Amino acid sequence: MDKVVKSDAEWRAQLSDLAYEVTRHHGTERAGSHEGFPKVPGTYHCICCDAPLFDQDTKFESYCGWPSFTSAKEDGPVGYTEDTRYNMRRTEVHCTRCDAHLGHVFPDGPPPTGLRYCINGVALRFVPE
Ligand SMILES: [Zn+2]
Numbered sequence: 001m002d003k004v005v006k007s008d009a010e011w012r013a014q015l016s017d018l019a020y021e022v023t024r025h026h027g028t029e030r031a032g033s034h035e036g037f038p039k040v041p042g043t044y045h046c047i048c049c050d051a052p053l054f055d056q057d058t059k060f061e062s063y064c065g066w067p068s069f070t071s072a073k074e075d076g077p078v079g080y081t082e083d084t085r086y087n088m089r090r091t092e093v094h095c096t097r098c099d100a101h102l103g104h105v106f107p108d109g110p111p112p113t114g115l116r117y118c119i120n121g122v123a124l125r126f127v128p129e
Pocket of ligand 1: 046
């Protein structure tokens with residue numbers, strides 16, 4: 001998948017203020033602020049570059065206030081960095097195609113992976129099957 005590189009001004013023009021803040025400046029949407037996604041089969045794409053990142057069938061209700069998944073798409077361009085901001089050791093999740101910040105992954109999820117990808121809703125675009 002080709003890398004997507006745009007200027008700050010281009011991202012700002014393309015994205016909503018909140019999506020821009022979250023994806024390009026490592027922001028976090030307010031817990032419970034995202035209105036949710038349709039519960040029909042489909043795929044979650046990167047709001048910035050449209051790469052497919054998560055499948056609907058890995059989404060689960062975590063009640064943490066953000067869309068949550070047990071795994072990223074197997075062939076999706078999802079990358080990880082260690083995030084030590086705010087005196088916490090967390091694993092940051094981003095789109096490797098365009099470097100959009102997506103959220104974090106925590107080791108307290110349900111089977112089969114035991115992982116909880118805690119992802120900002122504004123960083124995703126749902127595409128029904
Ligand atoms: Zn992307």
